[in-house]
Amino acid sequence: MAPDSDNDRYAGFPPGFFSRVDHSPDSNFYLEPRLVTHIDDEAITAVGVLYRELKLEGRVLDLMGSWVSHFLEPPDELMVLGMNTTELSNNEHASSWVRHDLNLDPQLPFGNESFDAVVCCVSVDYLVQPLEVFDEVRRCLRSGGVFVNTFSNRCFPTKAIQGWGQTDDRGHVAIVGEYFRRSGGWMDLHAELRTETSGLGDPLYAVWGYKE
Numbered sequence: 590m591a592p593d594s595d596n597d598r599y600a601g602f603p604p605g606f607f608s609r610v611d612h613s614p615d616s617n618f619y620l621e622p623r624l625v626t627h628i629d630d631e632a633i634t635a636v637g638v639l640y641r642e643l644k645l646e647g648r649v650l651d652l653m654g655s656w657v658s659h660f661l662e663p664p665d666e667l668m669v670l671g672m673n674t675t676e677l678s679n680n681e682h683a684s685s686w687v688r689h690d691l692n693l694d695p696q697l698p699f700g701n702e703s704f705d706a707v708v709c710c711v712s713v714d715y716l717v718q719p720l721e722v723f724d725e726v727r728r729c730l731r732s733g734g735v736f737v738n739t740f741s742n743r744c745f746p747t748k749a750i751q752g753w754g755q756t757d758d759r760g761h762v763a764i765v766g767e768y769f770r771r772s773g774g775w776m777d778l779h780a781e782l783r784t785e786t787s788g789l790g791d792p793l794y795a796v797w798g799y800k801e
């Protein structure tokens with residue numbers, strides 16, 4: 590369900606920003622496994638290099654995950670949350686996984702401060718209640734834990750929120766930054782282009798912040 594338009598936390602996002610062309614249940618769209626990668630090899634490496642630089646260790650949650658989590662060195666414990674059980678059960682880095690639809694229920698099925706880090710790769714654009722999900726990520730992170738969002742310029746266009754499809758890379762960075770700002774309780778926010786600017790491959794943007 591799209592956020593309530595009179596909910597102050599969403600004020601200023603244009604009408605229809607969080608609606609989607611395909612508003613049927615996500616379980617339909619993700620019924621069949623996609624054992625593919627969604628960005629090119631250089632962009633995937635850029636994700637792993639960022640995770641290494643940020644020293645993601647301990648208990649990590651891969652939010653909106655699939656069969657690959659892109660770590661160069663997998664963390665001690667990796668929980669992967671996604672929509673397709675075949676994809677999830679094929680994730681070799683996962684210590685455990687759970688199928689959970691964040692657009693039906695943004696509440697995460699984990700306890701407070703369960704994770705040292707949370708990552709979300711090429712998927713934040715599918716969230717129709719992003720502030721509720723960011724709140725939940727903050728609840729599940731330990732103090733000082735990091736939440737890393739990475740994304741490129743590709744998506745499943747019928748499943749991305751319309752506000753994402755209507756803007757460009759710079760706008761996407763601004764949208765994710767705004768989710769952090771409006772959700773609140775985050776510090777030390779960063780936004781970077783992590784790939785070369787040659788324009789040949791998929792660009793990889795990262796926006797991350799730390800729980801206060």
Ligand SMILES: C[S@@+](CC[C@H](N)C(=O)[O-])C[C@H]1O[C@@H](n2cnc3c(N)ncnc32)[C@H](O)[C@@H]1O
Nearest residue numbers: 615627653654655671672689690691692710712
């Ligand atoms: C483009 S794929 C990216 C998968 C993976 N993060 C990666 O880097 O390859 C989008 C992912 O978002 C997940 N996803 C989409 N809608 C979701 C929802 N409503 N709740 C939870 N996960 C969702 C799907 O399971 C899918 O794996």
